[in-house]
Structure formats: C-alpha cells, structure tokens
Amino acid sequence: MPTCLVTGASRGIGLEFVKQYAAEGWTVVATCRQPEQAQALAQLQGDIRVERLDVSDFARIEALGRKLDRLPIDLVLNNAAIFGPRITPYDSVDYAAWAEVMRVNVMAPLKVSAVFAANLARSNLRTAVAITSLMGSVGDNTSGGSYVYRSSKAALHAVMRSLSVDLRSKQIIVCVINPGWVRTDMGGSAAPLDAFESVAGMRDVIGRLTMRDSGSFYNYDGEELPW
Ligand SMILES: NC(=O)c1ccc[n+]([C@@H]2O[C@H](COP(=O)([O-])OP(=O)(O)OC[C@H]3O[C@@H](n4cnc5c(N)ncnc54)[C@H](OP(=O)(O)O)[C@@H]3O)[C@@H](O)[C@H]2O)c1
Secondary structure (H helix, E strand, O other), X not given: OOXXXXXXXXXXHHHHHHHHHHHOOOEEEEEEOOHHHOHHHHOOOOEEEEEEOOOOOHHHHHHHXXXXXXXXXXXXXXXXXXXXXXXXXXXOOOHHHHHHHHHHHXXXXXXXXXXXXXXXXXXXXXXXXXXXXXXXXXXXXXXXXXXXXXXXXXXXXXXXXXXXXXXXXXXXXXXXXXXXXXXXXXXXXXOOEOHXXXXXXXXXXXXXXXXXXXXXXXXXXXXXXXX
C-alpha cells in the first residue's frame, strides 16, 4: 500500500486525511506540532506513525527528512496553515503576523516538498499536494480584504506551480487543491462542508492525478479553478 506524509495532522482537514488514508490501508506519517496533545490523532486506527513537526522550524523539517531517509513516500500533503489576523484593513495590517503566515503557508510547503522530493521520487505515485484556498485565487477575488491569508495562498500557488515545472524531470506531480469551505477551527461552524466530505472529494481528485495535471489548481470536487 502507498505511504503518505501529512502536515498539520492534529485536527481539522489534516486529521481527516490521516483517518481516511489509514482506513484505506495506507501507511501514514502524521506530523503535528504537539503529538502529546493530539488525542484525536492518537485514537485513530491503522498504520499511523506520528512525528513531531512544526513546519515553521526548517531545521526540524530537515531532521525529519534525515530520519525518513530512503522511505518511499507516495504522497506529501502540505496541509498545515494558519489564517493570521482575521481583520486586515489595508491601512493597518499587522506586518509581523503577515511574515509568520508567509513562513507557515508559503515557505514551509516548499521546504517540506524539497526535503521529501527524494522520498517522492522513490515511490509509485510521486505526488506532492498543497492544500490551498479559493481565497488565493486572484481571478476569483472580487470581495477584497484578507490581505494576509489571500496573499499567502496566492504565493503558495506561484511556488507550487514553479515546483511542478522543476520536478517534472523526476516525474513528480505537483498540485494545489481547494478543500472548499469546511467546518473546522479555521472554517468555523457556518461552513457548508464537513471534513469527511471535503477530504473524500480531495482523495478522489488526488487518486486521478497524472503528470498531465501537474501544475494545476483543483477544487475538492474535481473542478479546475482560476488562478
Ligand atoms: N476550513 C476551511 O474552510 C478551509 C478553506 C480553505 C482552505 N483551507 C486550508 O485547509 C488546510 C487545513 O485547514 P483546517 O481548516 O483543517 O485548519 P485548522 O482546523 O485551523 O487546522 C490547522 C492545522 O494546521 C496545523 N498547524 C498550524 N501551524 C502549524 C505549524 N507551524 N506547524 C505544524 N502544524 C501547524 C494545526 O496544528 P495545531 O493543532 O498544532 O495548531 C492544525 O493541525 C489549510 O491549508 C487551510 O488553509 C481550509
């Protein structure tokens, strides 16, 4: 069975990915900041290996890369992210908070993908996915605001698109997928989708990816989205 590595596996969408892939019989490397506090993760059944990882700590990403050296990883799921300040008027943005959001949402997915590219290249499925947001779509932005989160996901798109080009020679598929608006701590209770439905849809999309899809931006239901 395939192996996947998930960042931000303690709760929300990341936790649901671990649950569903493990239930299918995959081996899952579930990474999270504080494993000792991740009770829901600890209770999941299956071939799940929990590893401590704060994705903003690049030395720890490298250390995990050394620890998992030579392990084929079929799917790297860059899921961990933060929203940052909820209210960001254009004339009073918290620039320090913005820098932290860029580190977690943009730089870390590239670092994780780069560190585990060799593991991906050893695998069968060879797929790196970043969970993005429609809020990162420049083409879809008619409501304005949300400077911090929007710009982080738009930058993530640029990063993953470049990576799709650079990893093409290794036959590694690189995509970004929008989970929809999902009832999690980030999405809030008014969201129309539950994590099960969102993740089931994204797993379906991931399962159908080929090299021809590398560099694409998909919705959880398989629709291609505007950059
Ligand atoms: N929910 C939505 O409606 C929605 C919509 C569009 C896109 N998304 C995207 O979907 C993904 C998952 O979101 P979610 O709704 O599941 O969010 P969530 O409920 O807030 O969970 C976020 C996860 O990211 C982890 N995380 C945050 N900073 C981290 C760091 N520095 N290192 C490692 N892990 C870190 C959190 O870990 P801790 O438990 O340690 O804090 C948690 O596991 C994100 O990329 C988000 O941008 C969500």
